[in-house]
Amino acid sequence: MMDAGRHPNIELLTLSEVTRVDGGAGDFLITVRRHPRGVFEDLCTGCGDCAQACPVVVPNEFDLGLGARKAIYSPFSQAVPNVYVIDCQNCLNGDFIVCENCSRQCERDAIDYDMTPEDVVLQVGSIIVATGLDVFDPYLMKTYGYSLSPNILTGLEFERLLNASGPTKGHVIRPTDGKIPKKIAFVQCVGARGENDCLYCSRFCCMNSVKDAMLAKDHEPDVEEITIFYSDIRASGKGYEELYNRSRQFPYIKYFRGKPSKIIEEPGTRDLILYVEDTLTGKPERIRADLVVLASAGRPPGGTERLAKVLGIKLNSDGYFQNRGEDGQFLSSTREGIYLCGCARGPEDIPDSVAQGTGAAAEAGKHLAEDRLPEVEEEIPQISTDGPPRIGVFLCHCGINIAGVLDIDHLQEYAKNIPHVVHVQDDLFLCSDGGQKEIQKMIVEKGLNRVVAAACTPRTHEPIFRESCARVGFNPYLFEMVNVRDQCSWVHSLEPDFANQKAHDLLRMACARAQWLQPLRVKKIGMQPETLVIGGGMAGIQSTLDLKAQGFTVHLVEKEKGLGGRLRDLHRLYPEGRLARELLQEKLGQLKASGVNVLTKTEVTDVKGYVGNFEVITTKGTFKVGSIILAAGADVYRPQREYGYGKMSNVLTNLELEGILARQESEIKIKGQGVKRVAFIQCVGSRDPEKNPACSRFCCPTTVKQAIALREKGVDVAVFYRDMRMVGHGAEEMYQKVRGMGVLFIRVPDAEKPKILGKKLAQGVEAFDSMLGEKVEVEVDAVVLAAGMVPREPDMTRLQEMLKVPRSPDRFFMERHPKLGPVETTTEGIFLAGCIQGPKDLADTMAQAAAAAGKATTLVCKETIALEPTVCEVDEMLCRGCGKCVAICQFNAPELVERSPGIFVSKINEALCKGCGTCAAWCPTEAISAKHFTDRQITSMIESLFQEVA
Amino acid sequence: MAQKKIKKNGFHPKIVAFACNWCSYAGADNAGVNRIQYSPHFRVIRTMCSGRVKPGFILKAFQLGADGVLVSGCHFGDCHYIFGNERAVELFEKTKKMIRLLGLEEKRLRLEWISAAEGTRWGQIIDEFVDEVTQLGPSPLVSEKTK
């Protein structure tokens, strides 16, 4: 959020609503209504003095009414922009009463009660809708008594209890008596999957409850039992099944298959009684809990319909924005130039939402290719900062935020005695224009070569001060900040003496560090404007098309004869039912028209270089590119003689069935034999703690899709499953459809696999039906194994060796961060798209492909890339070439190079180094220095802490 | 919040707290935004990652008179540099052994993971640690020096 707030090309319009859209893709005119905030954004410093003065206390909606706030408030503690807002509904000030407590208190005169709504018109090339979702309000559900008992919470409310900054400071308590609940019950699928007019599965709630159950016990060790009432646990996302398995090992977490029919609060004890039938035993039970959490499903947020009308786009049957999945455009709305991402399309988890967000940005960029903002840069003559340190100290009052606790006059006197300090000055608001100008003036006037500011936190304000230093040619890395507000005056206001002492120490330490600061310069390296995509499946094709549409040169490398990857083997695609071949032809047509360089029957043999300057050697020549997208897909698991595969000719995989369906004969035939009865066995090669604990995610919906196709040809179908994980848009709806078509679903226990009966041919399947509680036998003509996805070998190993991209525990390639960087790798300039990162369906594959293209675009659109100078550097004289740093670094930055025959030293590539300084901590000879955080700089702080000034 | 115990003869410990820029330092800022009140008897040194904190820094602090040292970083899986915090644990364990050799109580050195949103937790941990070090009294290295 902070990055977005600070970005020079991003303008944040909060408290605003789009009211009108004119024009079309590439040239929209949108009218935005800005609601009055009552506070000037450019004046407010977010100090909160106004809120302390405000006499009105109302429930805080961010804490879902569990906590309180004032009528002038900051929506939540990390809000961006960090500016207060007046809640007109509750503010007392008006025609009849004059309160004005807050405006009197505000030192910056930032409050204006008479602001009126304002309309602004913006000209934009494209629009992205990212309106997210609300959660279903169980208030109206009579059966669960949410409105009657305060001890029933929604999942979101429970999250606030768990949050250390929430209303209970992270304590899990029962709202009625403030006691720690001994027994907690989570009820899944509330308002979802066929309940309360909602067909779909909300996707995030299973994992949220699994996680919250574990956290609840972490926060309150006194919690004794947590029961999760579920229908299927849908742990299908990268690493989710593994987390679910871990939760099952805790004796205090119990999974109970069944959905309570009603929940009643017991008068007196205020405990909750859940009436529920155990679907595994068929027994009705009454279960007592101290606290109930309803895992409430997602709902389209209020105002979605209005927004759809304003934007002129359609909604789908679930009430979310409709995407054009049937054309393989999962991030496009029904109107050209308007894109969708995250939960605006329907419920999603965070990794997928982030990938879609990046993807939507890439798609939106197509309409802007010609208007890309050039990077303007002015050369400012640098002023000399050589010679002995001359430190200037600037002390900020921050209104009364700092000065109300710290004695600034005394601090000023104190500062004058700190070694090397030649100038001390205070300011009411140092970050105001005036304050910054003072710093600039003093740098020149007093010949300062170090600047120390004692103010708020460097995390938000260091960039601002650095920038104003740089404007007068003062090297910004000679600026140092002391946090005497967020980490001193604000948190020790009850002990002002100690707060003052602490401020003295911190200032002294900062000055000690300042004298050792070195001027650093941002270096620029050239950027090859081209991208290479490895793998020509749907992911590779989509990334290529997106990059090309933005006007960049792309090379697509595919090792097979033809493009399309997995799609060539498939029949129809869920959920739209589109023929895979048709969709592929369409995309190939677009690819041809775009005129990109496609190299089939080509393999990559080596990769050298780094971001901006990769050299990729292939069997058809060498390419110099700035970025690389990995889209080499995944393999389908090949059963190792399990379930008679390979021995019995009528046992086949889901992939093989696709081929049979693709022939589109009127009758299903396997090896020439007509087939009337088919059994599916789920989770083959997946969810197996020994071989592959992960869930493959696509096989449940694929089975349902295939079952529908078989039923339509009159074939009887039975499905042996553990949980039906219908993840993805339209999947749950498909599941409900197939259940109406007379398909037999047989739930089997995790540990007891079904058995195939028969010798040369499979004739039946025997399994323990955990719903009936007995063994069942189904006669079959064929068995289909729902095989999962596995990393593609030996391709993955070879690519890993060349690119040094790490793998996750599931052996797929690892993303930089599941939530913050789902398509990036740890190597700058190398991105992931599609199943190479983990099993997924086409919609998720394509969203990721667009995201990877988007990430590549942000690189290759620049002529040069600026390298942050705060990296590590090796002193070759001290390095003895032990290679410790090479082993430690996650980013492959250090490398051993041969300086003279047999003598190796480490060299850190500044384009790859992220500046964490971990290697510097490990280097046995102290040969590595972490710039801006050198040993000298840090130890000088420690030394000065224990060295009072005379 | 942890109850504050009575201080031993008005002794206030000197504690150095290393905080990584992305999580724990941000968590300490968050404590400020939420105006959480906690013990002032510690001084923060910011590093980019907890992985930067080398044994030398910690030992230096103890040698010069620190009564306690806190190393803090992001929770596992959240480190801005992926595994920096896991590396920090390895160095921390080594350092722990070294301070034992110096004759210091292990409790004087502590490692904690605090996220950017856990301002309250930051305050709690500082309070707890200050209490604990106060109970232990001045560092034996300091009393030796002043003898």
Ligand SMILES: Cc1cc2nc3c(=O)[nH]c(=O)nc-3n(C[C@H](O)[C@H](O)[C@H](O)COP(=O)(O)OP(=O)(O)OC[C@H]3O[C@@H](n4cnc5c(N)ncnc54)[C@H](O)[C@@H]3O)c2cc1C
């Ligand atoms: C049986 C089955 C049914 C499915 N049904 C559906 C469905 O109905 N709906 C749906 O949405 N999804 C479905 N999926 C999932 C869908 O197929 C995938 O999400 C999608 O095709 C993945 O695309 P990809 O580009 O990531 O990988 P792939 O399609 O596997 O493409 C990877 C490409 O990279 C090439 N390659 C590999 N290594 C190299 C190398 N070293 N150098 C150069 N090239 C290389 C490969 O030859 C291949 O062409 C199904 C999957 C299976 C197995």
Ligand code: SF4
């Ligand atoms: S069949 Fe596939 S999607 Fe379904 S639960 Fe098993 S591994 Fe997951």
Ligand code: SF4
């Ligand atoms: S500072 Fe971090 S990123 Fe840079 S070389 Fe050292 S370990 Fe690698």
Ligand code: FES
């Ligand atoms: S960045 Fe916080 S521990 Fe590495």
